[in-house]
Amino acid sequence: MKITAITLDRLRLALDPPLRAAWDPDPRRHFDATIVRVHTDDGVTGIGSGDTMAGFEAVEHLFLGEDPLAIVRHVKAIETANFHGGRFWPLEVALWDIIGQVAGLPVATLFGNAVRELPAYASSAELKPPEERVETALRAREAGFRAMKIRIDRDRVEDGVAAVAAVRDALGPGFEIMVDLNQSWRMAGDTSPASDLAKTRKLVRRLAELDVFWVEEPLPYHDLAGFQTLRAENPGTRIAAGEMHHSVPELLRYLEDDVLDVYQMDVVLAVGMHRARTLAELAQLKHRSFTPHSWTNGIGVLANLHVAAGVGGGPYFEFPWDPPGWTPERRDFMLAEPVMITPAGELAVPRRPGLGIELDEEAVDRWRI
Numbered sequence: 001m002k003i004t005a006i007t008l009d010r011l012r013l014a015l016d017p018p019l020r021a022a023w024d025p026d027p028r029r030h031f032d033a034t035i036v037r038v039h040t041d042d043g044v045t046g047i048g049s050g051d052t053m054a055g056f057e058a059v060e061h062l063f064l065g066e067d068p069l070a071i072v073r074h075v076k077a078i079e080t081a082n083f084h085g086g087r088f089w090p091l092e093v094a095l096w097d098i099i100g101q102v103a104g105l106p107v108a109t110l111f112g113n114a115v116r117e118l119p120a121y122a123s124s125a126e127l128k129p130p131e132e133r134v135e136t137a138l139r140a141r142e143a144g145f146r147a148m149k150i151r152i153d154r155d156r157v158e159d160g161v162a163a164v165a166a167v168r169d170a171l172g173p174g175f176e177i178m179v180d181l182n183q184s185w186r187m188a189g190d191t192s193p194a195s196d197l198a199k200t201r202k203l204v205r206r207l208a209e210l211d212v213f214w215v216e217e218p219l220p221y222h223d224l225a226g227f228q229t230l231r232a233e234n235p236g237t238r239i240a241a242g243e244m245h246h247s248v249p250e251l252l253r254y255l256e257d258d259v260l261d262v263y264q265m266d267v268v269l270a271v272g273m274h275r276a277r278t279l280a281e282l283a284q285l286k287h288r289s290f291t292p293h294s295w296t297n298g299i300g301v302l303a304n305l306h307v308a309a310g311v312g313g314g315p316y317f318e319f320p321w322d323p324p325g326w327t328p329e330r331r332d333f334m335l336a337e338p339v340m341i342t343p344a345g346e347l348a349v350p351r352r353p354g355l356g357i358e359l360d361e362e363a364v365d366r367w368r369i
Contacts, residue, residue, distance in 0.1 A: 001042045001102070003068050006060055006091070008053055009035040011367040013333045019325045021125045022151035023182040025190055033297045033334055035364060038094040040068055044101050047357045048093030049334075050268025050300035055086050063091070068098045075274045082246070089272040093303045093355070096273055100354035108349045111277055111310025117346040118309055120319035121147035121178060123295065125326045127156065130166035136322065137167045137175070144345035147176035147213065147316055152203075154183065154195040161206055168210050176213040176316070178240075184217035185244050194219065197226045204230050207237065214238035214262055221245055227259045238262050243293030248275050255282050264318075266293040267307050268300040280311045294318045298332030298339040301347075302355050309349045317347050333367065336360045 011033045018027035036048040046068070059081040063074065074095055078088050100107040108116075122140040124133075133150060140148050150167065152160025160179075167177055181203070183194045195203075200218050207215055215237060219226045231239050240262035245251055248271055254260060263283045267273045270293075280290035290313040292304040301319070308317055319341060320331055328338035336358040341347050350356025 001040050001044070001067055001069065003038055003063055003066050004041050005039040006056075006063060007037045007039070008056065009037075009364055010052075010369045011035065011334055011364065012369050013330065013367055015330065017325070019125060020127070022127050022153060022180075024187050031330065031333075034090065035299075035334060035359070036090045036094045038068060038091070038098060040098065044098050046094035046097035046101070046354070047359065048090035048095075048097065048268070048299065048303070050090045050093065050266075050296040050303065051087045053088060053090055056088055056091070059086065059088070068095050069102065071095055071099060071274060075272060078272065087246075087269065089268050089270075092272045092274065093268060093299070096303075096306075097354040097357065104353050106349055106351060106353065107306040107355055108309040111273075111307055112312065113310060114312030115309050115314075117342070117348040118305070118314050118317040119146055119345055120341045120347040121145060121149055121176070121316040122321040123149045123318045124151055124322040125320070126322055127151055127153055127159070128163065129159065130163045133163040134166050134170045137171055139323065140321065141171060141175060144341055144343050145319075145321070146345050147178065149178040149180055149216070149318070151180050151182065154181065154199075157203055161203075161210075164207065164210050164212065173211065177210070178214050178216060179207050179212050180216040181218045183219055184221045184241055197223070197229070200226070201230065201233060204234055204237065208234045212237055214240045216240040216262075216264070217243070221250075224254070224257060224259050228257070231259075231261065238289070240264055240291075242270070244270055246270055248279070251279055252282075255279070255286060255288075258286070260288065262289045262291055264291060264293045266296075266300070267304050268296055269293070273303060273307050276307050277311055280307065280313060284311065289314065291316055291318065295320050298328070298335045299355070299357055301331075301339050302350065302357060305347055305349060306355060319347060334359060334363050
């Protein structure tokens, strides 16, 4: 089998009303998605998505004519291309989709088949006052979710803590709450400094008193000692990070130095599926958790799900959900049907061979740039 062509469809969905994501200083008035299709001479086509694939045309020749099943070779080739400024992990997703189809198995089965579904947590996007956040948390519980992640802005800490406290009071101890401080990385052009360690220590202690399940990305990635300090001071609250950490050697150092409780590498944005699997298994061997970031689109959600279910990640899986600003229908506008949780709050691995992706070709044609 040989790769005969790699095609990219760049799509753009207008967002009205816009999404006011807590980590983005500018309201998002459109949502972009790049669909990668890897075509083969056997007629099998793999699909991937998650990053922009900007600049891929310059390195496309590295993969044409090659065996799509030679996945280790392709991972190494993608890493060399990424070193020079690309982020081409959606290509690896499409290759795994081919491998699963050829094997006649879901990719999660090839990655270990540890579980067939994972409990999902509703991952919010926007900053909302306590009353509105309680309302969405109640809707989340009614939809089947057992947990929700709430964002806190470093410049509006009191508002954020009040929202967490209100959800805890309204939904009780049986509903888990995660908190994301969004301090490990910045959107392009956002030069504002992260909150200092002293303020962050104080905030994490307050969140621990509210029985928060984990505090996510409380510090910049390079502050390993700060992460370790937070863990030591708050033994009952997990510290999570790593969603956009692109350095496999640095993540290995995190594991060696026991920096985090929860590792969150996104397989379409950070380190790819193959490398994420290796890091996840190492984390689990050290009695630490792997539950990946999945804030892209439904294809990215499925790619992360297959890896997490394959290795037995958890205890929860991120499901972007914050209506009305962010819904499965907006997130998965290129799919025949949006990826959804079960009534029991589980996200199940599709049983079809490959990743189980079914595109809505009319939507692809309609929203193609």
